[in-house]
Structure formats: structure tokens, C-alpha cells
Amino acid sequence: MQKIVPFLWFEDSKAEEAAKFYTSIFKNSKIINTMRYGKSGPGPEGSVMSVNFQLEGQDFYALNDNPQFKFTEALSLFVNCDTQKEVDELWEKLKEGGMELGPGWVKDKFGLAWQIVPSFLFEFLNDPDPEKSQRVMKSMMQMNKLDIDKLKQAYEGR
Structure with a gap:
């Protein structure tokens, strides 16, 4: 245990x-x-x-x-995802009967908050190049469900 x-x-x-x-x-x-x-x-x-x-x-x-x-967003369960397929599947299942809360956050039908996040996100947000990290942050803040391709494009400056 x-x-x-x-x-x-x-x-x-x-x-x-x-x-x-x-x-x-x-x-x-x-x-x-x-x-x-x-x-x-x-x-x-x-x-x-x-x-x-x-x-x-x-x-x-x-x-x-x-x-x-009741549950509040002060507690959430953080899920590292390796693929967009995994992000999409978890997001859709968890938001059924619940609601989207913002970048990467969804609340399920029981009121529990989840963060559905690509596993590389914190590496990108902690990049020593502030321009890269800020591009990723700006891109992320425009999303509800996180999009791996768009985050990678922002990181690479495309």
C-alpha cells in the first residue's frame, strides 16, 4: 500500500x-x-x-x-499525456456531464477537477529562452483542451 x-x-x-x-x-x-x-x-x-x-x-x-x-479547483488531479489522442480521449470522457475550466483543466460530472496535459509542457514552459516559453504560454492560454501540435509550433516559433 x-x-x-x-x-x-x-x-x-x-x-x-x-x-x-x-x-x-x-x-x-x-x-x-x-x-x-x-x-x-x-x-x-x-x-x-x-x-x-x-x-x-x-x-x-x-x-x-x-x-x-464539495470539490473545488484548489485540488485537481494532474494527468501527463504522451499523445494528442490520449489528451482528446481523456478530455472528452471527463468533460461529459462536467465542464471545461480553461487551459488544460476540466471538471468531471462529480465536480472533481483534472488537468489533462502533454508530458512535455513544463519543459517548454521552463525553457531558458524566455521568448520560447512565453510563446508557449500565450498559445496555451488561448486553448481549453490543449493541442500538442499548436504548442510545439509556438515553441518552435512557427
Whole structure:
């Protein structure tokens, strides 16, 4: 087991639905365990209390609880993508029922924010040549879903 595991609090009874949704989107992902309430509660006996699942080998816990606390963009899950196909597929699946937030950011139907980002982006943004990095930043800020070809063109000055 990992030493540090993200623990995601879902409103009402969405934890199992969310875990199934996320594991259907990411390769090398699975539900590990579903924990149910017993007679002692506090939820109805037999209903889902929490779900332990993995996305690309990263462990997560999802908890069902009341809607008192909601996800905000102050926490997001960052996904490094190697191809435009991967960016496109993840973006489309995660925004279904959710919304686009801005350059590389999408909020899913459960309210969780994701950053869907080409793996080379920070290398480009940290280039020692400020003209290159600023061209990439300017290009990126004009997008919602990130476009690898356009970012590379900006980097190369084309």
C-alpha cells in the first residue's frame, strides 16, 4: 500500500459510481475493494461506505458522505499525456456531464477537477529562452483542451 493515498469525499452515494467511471477511463486501473455499512451504520446496512481503487497504479479512496463538502479547483488531479489522442480521449470522457475550466483543466460530472496535459509542457514552459516559453504560454492560454501540435509550433516559433 502507498504511504500517501488521495481520499476523495463524494456527496450522497456517488463514490462507487465515480470509481467505476474513473476505472473505465484509465488503462491499468481497477477497483480493489468496496466497503459496505453494517448494522451499526451510519449509512443504511449494505450500502457502499467507501471504495478503494487504482488509476494507472495510483491508489485512491472514495467515500460516500453528505453533500456538506464539495470539490473545488484548489485540488485537481494532474494527468501527463504522451499523445494528442490520449489528451482528446481523456478530455472528452471527463468533460461529459462536467465542464471545461480553461487551459488544460476540466471538471468531471462529480465536480472533481483534472488537468489533462502533454508530458512535455513544463519543459517548454521552463525553457531558458524566455521568448520560447512565453510563446508557449500565450498559445496555451488561448486553448481549453490543449493541442500538442499548436504548442510545439509556438515553441518552435512557427
